[in-house]
Amino acid sequence: MVTRGTDPERTARTHAPAQAGASRLPSLTGLRFVAALLVFATHVLWYTPQLFTGDTGADLRDKFTLSGSYGVGFFFILSGFVLTWTARSDDTTTSFWRRRLVKIGPMHLVTFALAAVLVVSTDRPTRTVDWLASLTMQQAWFPDIQTSSAVNGVAWSLSCEFFFYLAFPALLPVLRRIREEWLWPAVATVLLLIVGVFLVATYVVNDQPRLMAFSVSGEVSFDQVWFVYFFPPARALEFVLGILLARVVASGRWPRIGLAPAFALAVAGYVIAQYEPYLAGTAGMATVWTAPLIAAAAVADLKGAASVFRRPTMVFLGEISFAFYMVHWIVVMTASELLGPTRTFSLPTGTLMALGLLLTAVACSTVLYLCVERPLVRRFGRHRLNAGRASSPPAPVTTPAPASSSSASPSPLSTDGPRRVPE
Numbered sequence: 001m002v003t004r005g006t007d008p009e010r011t012a013r014t015h016a017p018a019q020a021g022a023s024r025l026p027s028l029t030g031l032r033f034v035a036a037l038l039v040f041a042t043h044v045l046w047y048t049p050q051l052f053t054g055d056t057g058a059d060l061r062d063k064f065t066l067s068g069s070y071g072v073g074f075f076f077i078l079s080g081f082v083l084t085w086t087a088r089s090d091d092t093t094t095s096f097w098r099r100r101l102v103k104i105g106p107m108h109l110v111t112f113a114l115a116a117v118l119v120v121s122t123d124r125p126t127r128t129v130d131w132l133a134s135l136t137m138q139q140a141w142f143p144d145i146q147t148s149s150a151v152n153g154v155a156w157s158l159s160c161e162f163f164f165y166l167a168f169p170a171l172l173p174v175l176r177r178i179r180e181e182w183l184w185p186a187v188a189t190v191l192l193l194i195v196g197v198f199l200v201a202t203y204v205v206n207d208q209p210r211l212m213a214f215s216v217s218g219e220v221s222f223d224q225v226w227f228v229y230f231f232p233p234a235r236a237l238e239f240v241l242g243i244l245l246a247r248v249v250a251s252g253r254w255p256r257i258g259l260a261p262a263f264a265l266a267v268a269g270y271v272i273a274q275y276e277p278y279l280a281g282t283a284g285m286a287t288v289w290t291a292p293l294i295a296a297a298a299v300a301d302l303k304g305a306a307s308v309f310r311r312p313t314m315v316f317l318g319e320i321s322f323a324f325y326m327v328h329w330i331v332v333m334t335a336s337e338l339l340g341p342t343r344t345f346s347l348p349t350g351t352l353m354a355l356g357l358l359l360t361a362v363a364c365s366t367v368l369y370l371c372v373e374r375p376l377v378r379r380f381g382r383h384r385l386n387a388g389r390a391s392s393p394p395a396p397v398t399t400p401a402p403a404s405s406s407s408a409s410p411s412p413l414s415t416d417g418p419r420r421v422p423e
Contacts, residue, residue, distance in 0.1 A: 025085070027259070027297035028078060029318035030309030035071035035078075035290075036321040039154070040328050040361065042068030044354050047329075048336045050343050051350030066273050066281050069229065072157055073287020074294075075325075076235055079161060080242025081294055083168055085250070093169040100165040102380045104322075106372050108137065108158055111326040115152035118330060122337055126150060137162045143226045145211075154329045156230055163232035164239045175243050180251045183244060190241050194284040197234045201227040201279050219278050228283040238284050245295050254295050259307055262296035265289060323365035323373055331361045 041064045045052055052060050112135060119126055130150035133139040139148050140159035148156050178186050201224045210218040211225060228234060248254050257265075269289020273281035280286065300307045308314065317324075335357055345353065 025298050025301045026315045027301050027307040027309040030314030032321040033317035035074040036325045038067040038071035043332050047332050050339050051354050053344045056347055069282045070270055074290040076238040077242040077291055078294055080239040081246045084243045084246035106376050107326050110372055111152050114330050140230045140232055143223055145222045148230050160232045160235045183248050187244050190237055194237050197228055198280050198285050228279050245291055249295050249298050257296050259296045259300045262292040266293045320365045320369040323368040327364045328361040
């Protein structure tokens with residue numbers, strides 16, 4: 001509880017499970033859809049170029065080439081933040097893994113089946129290893145452009161998330177041993193390691209043969225892109241950054257950066273990424289600019305400050321964002337096949353058709369969320385009390401209580417009963 005006149009960011013903290021009010025961060029849920037929309041923008045511009053032709057289309061593709069990777073990096077940081085924020089002392093490793101698998105597994109299988117129909121109907125070359133790697137969420141481990149993007153092209157990020165989830169019960173206790181005064185040096189160390197990934201990819205990883213895809217234009221090889229973008233241990237640094245960021249916020253050591261300045265900083269980071277070398281702009285070195293936005297949104301919810309991302313519509317869109325992310329590529333690729341490679345449209349018509357694809361993806365994701373994700377998470381993904389098992393993850397991150405628990409509306413993405421947070 002926060003006593004009258006107490007700064008909620010400096011409230012005394014405890015290692016007991018966080019109260020429901022303190023774990024409700026609806027602004028982070030709302031922000032999830034913004035990130036998913038960035039991914040959609042890249043894919044609709046590049047995979048349905050018939051809708052955006054001429055110089056305008058070329059300019060749009062150039063401006064939004066990196067928006068998809070920017071959104072994915074945001075998700076990786078957010079994942080570490082949220083899992084740390086909601087960690088429970090009465091949890092077990094197997095219970096945590098079960099809840100995570102229930103969260104992503106059914107949606108993956110449904111969208112895998114839908115994408116498989118598209119692959120087969122279009123005779124897209126797909127090898128046995130591609131099918132198996134994609135089905136088991138292991139495709140990101142293969143430095144092969146066909147395997148890493150096999151079947152459902154966006155599902156490679158689940159391969160990274162799956163790796164994060166497996167590592168989290170062992171990773172969190174190590175990071176929780178870092179004393180509060182050493183949290184910022186730890187953040188700086190992770191940032192340096194992210195820069196190191198870029199340097200290794202640039203100067204150590206084989207740069208031949210050169211890749212001709214998207215806007216890379218022969219600048220780098222796929223091996224280099226794979227190392228900074230797909231390789232799960234490299235992307236795990238962003239996940240670790242999210243873990244440390246949650247601890248910084250919980251300790252009250254986050255600087256007073258408001259939500260609007262943090263959002264502006266994230267936008268500025270994307271603009272900067274446009275002028276960086278491709279290997280820097282497409283992965284961790286670029287997406288770290290979204291970290292302040294995650295922290296500022298969490299603090300805004302804790303303090304009850306104004307947040308457009310907390311509005312009911314944004315929260316609902318955030319709730320369906322995982323389903324949207326998993327199904328939108330299928331919608332876009334299906335439209336591309338139906339339109340054919342030779343048809344073109346005027347900019348107004350193409351824009352309306354792209355909006356139609358967006359609404360179709362939202363409609364499909366709403367159905368998948370309501371019929372697949374939510375009922376299965378509610379049925380099988382709830383937290384079960386630890387019955388004295390030896391293998392339990394660490395106690396939760398220390399979390400300050402909000403200024404008013406009524407200021408944050410719940411998000412039904414949590415798999416931990418009443419503790420509702422974006423995941």
